[in-house]
Amino acid sequence: MPYLPALLILLLTVTACVSPRSTTTEGAIPLARQGTFAVGGTVKRSPGTFDPVAHGAFNPGNQSTAGQTLHGDHAAVFYQLPARARELPLVFWHGYGQSMRTWQSTPDGREGFQTIFLRHRFPVYLLDQPRRGLAGRSTEPTTIAANTDDQLWFGIFRLGVGTEFYPDVQFSRDPAALDQFYRQITPDTGPLNIDLNVAAVSALFDTLGAGVLVTHSHSGGQGWLAALENDNIRGIAAYEPGSNFVFAEDEVPEPIEYVGGTLRARGVPRATFERLTRIPIVIYYGDYIPDAPVDNPGQEQWRAAVAMARQWTEVVNAHGGDVTLVQLPDRGLRGNTHFPMSDLNNQAVAQLLLDWLAEKGLD
Amino acid sequence: MPYLPALLILLLTVTACVSPRSTTTEGAIPLARQGTFAVGGTVKRSPGTFDPVAHGAFNPGNQSTAGQTLHGDHAAVFYQLPARARELPLVFWHGYGQSMRTWQSTPDGREGFQTIFLRHRFPVYLLDQPRRGLAGRSTEPTTIAANTDDQLWFGIFRLGVGTEFYPDVQFSRDPAALDQFYRQITPDTGPLNIDLNVAAVSALFDTLGAGVLVTHSHSGGQGWLAALENDNIRGIAAYEPGSNFVFAEDEVPEPIEYVGGTLRARGVPRATFERLTRIPIVIYYGDYIPDAPVDNPGQEQWRAAVAMARQWTEVVNAHGGDVTLVQLPDRGLRGNTHFPMSDLNNQAVAQLLLDWLAEKGLD
Numbered sequence: 047m048p049y050l051p052a053l054l055i056l057l058l059t060v061t062a063c064v065s066p067r068s069t070t071t072e073g074a075i076p077l078a079r080q081g082t083f084a085v086g087g088t089v090k091r092s093p094g095t096f097d098p099v100a101h102g103a104f105n106p107g108n109q110s111t112a113g114q115t116l117h118g119d120h121a122a123v124f125y126q127l128p129a130r131a132r133e134l135p136l137v138f139w140h141g142y143g144q145s146m147r148t149w150q151s152t153p154d155g156r157e158g159f160q161t162i163f164l165r166h167r168f169p170v171y172l173l174d175q176p177r178r179g180l181a182g183r184s185t186e187p188t189t190i191a192a193n194t195d196d197q198l199w200f201g202i203f204r205l206g207v208g209t210e211f212y213p214d215v216q217f218s219r220d221p222a223a224l225d226q227f228y229r230q231i232t233p234d235t236g237p238l239n240i241d242l243n244v245a246a247v248s249a250l251f252d253t254l255g256a257g258v259l260v261t262h263s264h265s266g267g268q269g270w271l272a273a274l275e276n277d278n279i280r281g282i283a284a285y286e287p288g289s290n291f292v293f294a295e296d297e298v299p300e301p302i303e304y305v306g307g308t309l310r311a312r313g314v315p316r317a318t319f320e321r322l323t324r325i326p327i328v329i330y331y332g333d334y335i336p337d338a339p340v341d342n343p344g345q346e347q348w349r350a351a352v353a354m355a356r357q358w359t360e361v362v363n364a365h366g367g368d369v370t371l372v373q374l375p376d377r378g379l380r381g382n383t384h385f386p387m388s389d390l391n392n393q394a395v396a397q398l399l400l401d402w403l404a405e406k407g408l409d
Numbered sequence: 410m411p412y413l414p415a416l417l418i419l420l421l422t423v424t425a426c427v428s429p430r431s432t433t434t435e436g437a438i439p440l441a442r443q444g445t446f447a448v449g450g451t452v453k454r455s456p457g458t459f460d461p462v463a464h465g466a467f468n469p470g471n472q473s474t475a476g477q478t479l480h481g482d483h484a485a486v487f488y489q490l491p492a493r494a495r496e497l498p499l500v501f502w503h504g505y506g507q508s509m510r511t512w513q514s515t516p517d518g519r520e521g522f523q524t525i526f527l528r529h530r531f532p533v534y535l536l537d538q539p540r541r542g543l544a545g546r547s548t549e550p551t552t553i554a555a556n557t558d559d560q561l562w563f564g565i566f567r568l569g570v571g572t573e574f575y576p577d578v579q580f581s582r583d584p585a586a587l588d589q590f591y592r593q594i595t596p597d598t599g600p601l602n603i604d605l606n607v608a609a610v611s612a613l614f615d616t617l618g619a620g621v622l623v624t625h626s627h628s629g630g631q632g633w634l635a636a637l638e639n640d641n642i643r644g645i646a647a648y649e650p651g652s653n654f655v656f657a658e659d660e661v662p663e664p665i666e667y668v669g670g671t672l673r674a675r676g677v678p679r680a681t682f683e684r685l686t687r688i689p690i691v692i693y694y695g696d697y698i699p700d701a702p703v704d705n706p707g708q709e710q711w712r713a714a715v716a717m718a719r720q721w722t723e724v725v726n727a728h729g730g731d732v733t734l735v736q737l738p739d740r741g742l743r744g745n746t747h748f749p750m751s752d753l754n755n756q757a758v759a760q761l762l763l764d765w766l767a768e769k770g771l772d
Contacts, residue, residue, distance in 0.1 A: 074492040076437035080524060081514035084592035092557040098571040102564040103669025103706035114557035117591035122510065129437040145543050147485065151444035161443055180508050180542050182595030187555040190598055192547050194455040194477035201465040208461040228480035229447035232545030235553055235596055306466025343466035 075165055076129035085253060086176065086246025087120025090185040118236070121246035122146075122174045122181035126160070128167050134257050134280065134408055135169035139247065141263030141286075143199070143231045145179030146172035148262060152388040153227035154218035159260070159387045162396045168409075171257075173250065175243045175265070177236035184236020196228050201344025203384040204334050212334050216381040216389035240290070244271045251278035258408050260399075263288050263384065266329075267312070274314065274321050281408045282327045283399055286384050288351045291358045294319040294365075299357050304350040306343035311354065323367035326406040329355055330372045330398070332382030332389070348384070370402065438527055439492035448616060449609025450483030450539065453548040481599070484609035485509075485537045485544035489523070491530050497620050497643065497771055498532035502610065504626030504649075506562070506594045508542030509535035511625060515751040516590035517581035522623070522750045525759045531772075534620075536613065538606045538628070540599035547599020559591050564707025566747040567697050575697050579744040579752035603653070607634045614641035621771050623762075626651050626747065629692075630675070637677065637684050644771045645690045646762055649747050651714045654721045657682040657728075662720050667713040669706035674717060686730035689769040692718055693735045693761070695745030695752070711747070733765065 094112030101110040124146060125135075138149040138159060149159045149172050157165075164170050174181040177188075197209060205224075206212045217223065247268070251257060258281040261269035267290020273279045274292065293299065295313035302309045335348045352373070359371040374382045379394055386395045403409040457475030464473040487509060488498075501512040501522060512522045512535050520528075527533050537544040540551075560572060568587075569575045580586065610631070614620060621644040624632035630653020636642040637655065656662065658676035665672045698711045715736070722734040737745045742757055749758045766772040 074439035074441045077440040078437045081518065081520065082510050083514060083518065084589055087592060090555070090557055096560040096571060098560070098564050098707060099704050102561060102570075103710070104561065104565060105669075109556060109558055109561060111557045114561065115559045115591075116555065116557040117559060117588060117594075118555070120592050122592075124513070145545075147445050147543055150487070151446060155444065155446065157444065174543075179545060180510055180537075180595060181592075182508075182542060182545070182598070183592065184553065184555050184596075187553055189552045190547065190550055192453070192479065192481070192550040192599065193472060194453055194474045194479040195472055196478045196480060197459040197461070198465060198467065198472060198477065201461050202467060207465075208459060225480060226447055228478075229450060229483050229485075229544075229546065231480075232543060233547075233598055235545070235598060236555065306468075341462050344461060347466070 075161070078127045078129045078131065080124070080126040082122065082124050082180075084120040084122055084181065086242070086249040087118060088185055090116040090118065116183065116185055118183040118185040119176045119242050119246070120181055120183070121176055121243075121250060122179065123171055123250060125169065125171045126164055127169045128164055130167055131169045132167050132409055135171055135254055136163055136258050136260055137171045137173065137247070137250065137254070138260045139173055139175065139262065139265040139269065140178075141265055143233070144262070145174050145230070145232050147230045148385070149387060152392060153230070154220060154223040154390070156392070158392065159396060162393065166400060171250070171254070173247070176239070176246050177234050177242075179232050182235040186236050188234065188236050190233045190235075199228075199231065201342070202347065204332065204344060204348065205383050207342055207344060212381070214381045215383060216391050217383055218390065240268055240271070243268050244275060247272045248276040251276045254278065256280050258283065258403065260285070262286065262387065267291060270322060273325060274318055277321075279325065281325050281403075281406060283402065284327065284329045285386055286331055286348070286351070287329060287355065288347065291354050292319060292322065293358070293361060297361060299354070302350040302353055304346040305339065305341060306346055309347070309350040309354055311358075320365060322362055323365045326368040326408070327362070328370045328372060328399070328402045329359070330374060330386060330395070331355070332374050332384060332386050333380055335373070368406075372398065438524070440527075441490045441492045441494065443487070443489040445485065445487050445543075447483040447485055447544065449605070449612040450481060451548055453479040453481065479546065479548055481546040481548040482539045482605050482609070483544055483546070484539055484606075484613060485542065486534055486613060488532065488534045489527055490532045491527050493530055494532050495530050495772055498534055498617055499526055499621050499623055500534045500536065500610070500613065500617070501623045502536055502538065502625065502628040502632065503541075504628055506596070507625070508537050508593070508595050510593045511748070512750060515755060516593070517583060517586040517753070519755070521755065522759060525756065529763060534613070534617070536610070539602070539609050540597050540605075542595050545598040549599050551597065551599050553596045553598070562591075562594065564705070565710065567695065567707060567711065568746050570705055570707060575744070577744045578746060579754050580746055581753065603631055603634070606631050607638060610635045611638040614639045617641065619643050621646065621766065623648070625649065625750070630654060633685060636688060637681050640684075642688065644688050644766075644769060646765065647690065647692045648749055649694055649711070649714070650692060650718065651710065654717050655682060655685065656721070656724060660724060662717070665713040665716055667709040668702065668704060669709055672710070672713040672717055674721075683728060685725055686728045689731045689771070690725070691733045691735060691762070691765045692722070693737060693749060693758070694718070695737050695747060695749050696743055698736070731769075735761065
């Protein structure tokens with residue numbers, strides 16, 4: 047080495063440096079930091095004094111609780127910070143019966159939003175809401191029934207009807223993909239409590255500072271509530287929000303009836319509602335959502351949700367807000383299920399969000 | 410730019426390339442791929458025919474199960490592959506009441522084994538065993554009691570006695586660290602079933618091929634059982650294994666009595682047992698484990714575990730095995746709890762494992 051001409055050394059070094067495609071680091075993401083933490087939550091305390099000698103042995107089902115605590119009801123967060131990170135982090139919040147896995151690999155094994163947005167240099171924060179997944183510790187007991195219900199979710203998640211996929215649906219026909227999709231489901235480990243969930247997400251934004259919240263389905267409505275609590279939420283992207291649309295209490299619209307239920311809006315004081323007019327919001331819905339009533343409940347609740355979202359968009363914007371409602375087929379993206387973030391065209395779905403973030407100065 | 414002399418461009422490029430410490434990519438890990446998947450598991454089926462129109466609406470507590478399935482009992486895996494990865498992946502398996510969070514950030518927010526070993530270019534696979542954390546879906550029902558028991562675990566996890574830390578324990582005195590530690594606990598979401606757990610981990614090694622298993626506490630004994638099932642497990646590092654030490658059935662030692670319980674060994678046919686003599690195994694225990702009986706159950710079960718591990722090491726090695734039993738204080742590492750991988754000195758603990766992996770040709 048010491049005898050090589052200096053220029054040759056330079057050339058060799060440069061070759062190694064500027065030709066990443068010829069090395070095994072092709073496409074590697076420079077990951078500066080990653081980790082996990084719990085945020086929010088409560089502490090339950092039992093009266094009395096804990097005696098470590100008398101009660102310090104593991105004795106399942108027959109353990110003295112005297113003087114003991116239980117730390118629960120927190121959210122669990124996994125975060126990744128890329129090198130040369132953009133300023134505003136994206137916080138990804140799953141929907142009903144789901145966990146942070148919604149945003150990780152797709153059921154057919156491709157990259158999900160976690161990795162796609164990390165590659166685009168966003169700090170990414172994935173959360174499990176209180177009493178779900180890695181945040182399983184609840185201060186209140188529950189029973190998990192383990193009832194069979196995959197086909198119910200096949201319908202509600204709009205993969206198809208019964209066991210038949212919709213024609214041209216953006217979901218792999220490899221049976222292993224559907225098997226993986228079902229195995230993303232994970233139960234509540236305590237009673238579902240929206241107030242606890244919103245408090246934990248608000249606590250996360252207290253920790254993070256300014257950021258953008260990305261919600262899915264059941265977290266959509268909870269996301270509006272979190273934004274009412276915390277000004278650090280500087281924008282929201284909501285995939286298929288289903289319930290809890292928030293209106294000023296003197297403008298709450300009529301409930302919407304659909305096959306299987308009734309969708310009611312939520313009223314809050316006008317001054318509170320107006321906070322939702324101060325941040326940019328985008329809402330995305332996928333395909334197979336009819337405009338008029340049908341007999342299939344798996345489509346009906348989304349017909350109601352879109353109808354409510356249309357009214358909400360109009361009202362928030364009439365009060366000076368900045369809500370964009372996108373039905374993906376209108377943008378040329380067809381075949382999307384209730385999970386556009388992990389559908390076969392999820393790169394195109396992600397590009398729409400990237401464009402919106404850029405347009406709103408949130409990137 | 411086009412007017413800069415070629416050599417100057419080279420020099421600038423080289424500077425950017427060889428001075429990572431002066432850029433924002435300082436310490437960045439080149440991450441080639443990451444993702445999640447489920448592995449193992451069963452499918453529960455209810456008789457009948459699912460009617461998507463009659464039963465396709467969400468109706469909690471009153472849902473027809475006819476003709477439906479439930480995919481459950483799988484493990485959930487999160488993996489990361491660094492650029493220029495080493496050949497053998499490390500598979501990290503949590504202990505009782507824990508999840509993959511055991512291996513992620515430490516309770517005081519430093520890097521855990523996931524990131525430490527990723528920086529050392531190991532492919533890392535973290536798992537949640539069936540019916541735990543992100544693998545929450547169980548085919549059998551359960552009730553989660555939500556009883557207060559933090560102080561019990563404070564003792565069993567050997568942070569101290571009652572609410573008092575051991576002197577010089579390798580655990581942060583920042584109350585936020587203890588709060589985070591307690592919030593790592595997450596409940597079983599179905600009946601604990603060692604056979605299911607072992608089957609899922611064996612299925613993971615079928616998928617991965619050769620690799621090294623890293624266990625903690627309750628997964629220690631399950632790890633021996635997994636190695637009996639799957640030859641792709643080429644080595645095991647066990648942190649504080651507590652039970653299920655496997656002997657040939659004609660060599661099962663006497664049970665060990667301790668304050669709070671009895672530790673029994675497990676017998677298997679000799680030919681099965683002998684598989685454990687064919688792979689290198691290292692076992693680590695931390696501090697505060699007495700040699701003679703004491704009155705504190707939080708220490709007693711580990712006294713029994715170490716005594717059993719000593720006998721096991723002797724027997725496996727007498728049959729040609731390669732087991733190394735390390736009590737960390739003997740290597741100059743003092744103050745370790747039941748969680749050496751996340752204690753304040755976890756970098757030194759990791760270095761011992763790196764050295765062992767190198768010595769056994771597993772790196």
